[in-house]
Amino acid sequence: MLKKLFKKKEVNTDLTAPLTGKLLPLEQVPDQVFSQKMMGDGIAIEPSDNNVVSPIDGEVVDVFKTKHAISFRTDGGAEILVHMGLETxxxxxxxxxxxxxxxxKVKKGDRLATFDIDTIxxxxxxxxxxxxLLNGEEFAITNMESKQEVVAGEDVLFHIEKK
Incomplete structure (x- = not known):
C-alpha cells in the first residue's frame, strides 16, 4: 500500500496520433514557424478524418480562444501542442x-475536438x-515514427524522454 502512495510519476511516455491521416516530417510543413521548429520539434499529420483525440495521458492546459489549437501537459511534465491546420x-x-x-484530465484516445477539414x-x-513538443529544453523526442499513414489513438508518433 505504501508503494502505491509514494509511486513515482512516469516521466517518459509515448505520444500517439491525435488524428488519422498521412504523416509528414515537420520540415515539410508549409509554414516557417513549424518547419523551422521555432516552437519546438515534432511531427505533422495531413488529416483524412475530422476527429481529434488526446495523444497523451495528462491535462488540457489551454484550449485556444479561437479553437484551432490545444496544449497539454503529460503526467510527467512534457508540454504538447496540437495545432489544427495552418493560419486557422x-x-x-x-x-x-x-x-x-x-x-x-485526459487519457490517450479521449475525444478532444471535431475539426471540419472539408470546410476549412x-x-x-x-x-x-x-x-x-513545447518544452524541448527539458524533454527529448526519440523513436520518431516513419510510416506513411497513422490512425488516431492507435499509432505511436514518437517517444518523449526527460533529458
Whole structure:
C-alpha cells in the first residue's frame, strides 16, 4: 500500500496520433514557424478524418480562444501542442467543435475536438496539423515514427524522454 502512495510519476511516455491521416516530417510543413521548429520539434499529420483525440495521458492546459489549437501537459511534465491546420487562427473558431476544457484530465484516445477539414480546406486553409513538443529544453523526442499513414489513438508518433 505504501508503494502505491509514494509511486513515482512516469516521466517518459509515448505520444500517439491525435488524428488519422498521412504523416509528414515537420520540415515539410508549409509554414516557417513549424518547419523551422521555432516552437519546438515534432511531427505533422495531413488529416483524412475530422476527429481529434488526446495523444497523451495528462491535462488540457489551454484550449485556444479561437479553437484551432490545444496544449497539454503529460503526467510527467512534457508540454504538447496540437495545432489544427495552418493560419486557422483567422477562422476565429469556424469549423472547430471542442469537447474539452482547460484543466480537464485526459487519457490517450479521449475525444478532444471535431475539426471540419472539408470546410476549412474549402475556405482556403491548409489542414496539416503540427504536433509539437513545447518544452524541448527539458524533454527529448526519440523513436520518431516513419510510416506513411497513422490512425488516431492507435499509432505511436514518437517517444518523449526527460533529458
Amino acid at each position: 487562427v483567422q477562422l476565429d473558431g469556424k469549423g472547430f467543435d471542442i469537447h474539452v476544457e482547460n484543466g480537464q 480546406a474549402a475556405d482556403g486553409y491548409k489542414t496539416v496539423t503540427p504536433i509539437i
